[in-house]
Amino acid sequence: MSITKEQTSNQQIQWFDSFTKIMLSVMFVLLLFIFGAGKYMASHDMEAGGTDDLVNNLATKVTQGEHHPFAELPGDAQVGAFSVANFFAGLIVGHHWEKLFGKPTNEEQSLEVE
Numbered sequence: 001m002s003i004t005k006e007q008t009s010n011q012q013i014q015w016f017d018s019f020t021k022i023m024l025s026v027m028f029v030l031l032l033f034i035f036g037a038g039k040y041m042a043s044h045d046m047e048a049g050g051t052d053d054l055v056n057n058l059a060t061k062v063t064q065g066e067h068h069p070f071a072e073l074p075g076d077a078q079v080g081a082f083s084v085a086n087f088f089a090g091l092i093v094g095h096h097w098e099k100l101f102g103k104p105t106n107e108e109q110s111l112e113v114e
Helices: 005-010 018-043 051-063 077-095 097-101 107-113
Strands: none
Touching: 018 077, 077 097
């Protein structure tokens, strides 16, 4: 039982299925909490020392210019935000793996076709 090109071209690939929508929703909620905590800490002048701050301060001394991050998050919150985003992106890509790269063909299946 082989699938013809006509059958595959008539099928619509659904990228935003329920799994993807749920994962994106959870990711945005977690990122909202991370950015909210960063904004709260910045508004109350809280310090959260992290390795990024040390590296940025060293780079500022060497280049004698201020660093300007895209989103100002205290401490290692920026690393946490990128980790959360990458985790959910990996889940979504893994879920859609066969849609993106096709199904693997076994040698047995290819011999039957010939």
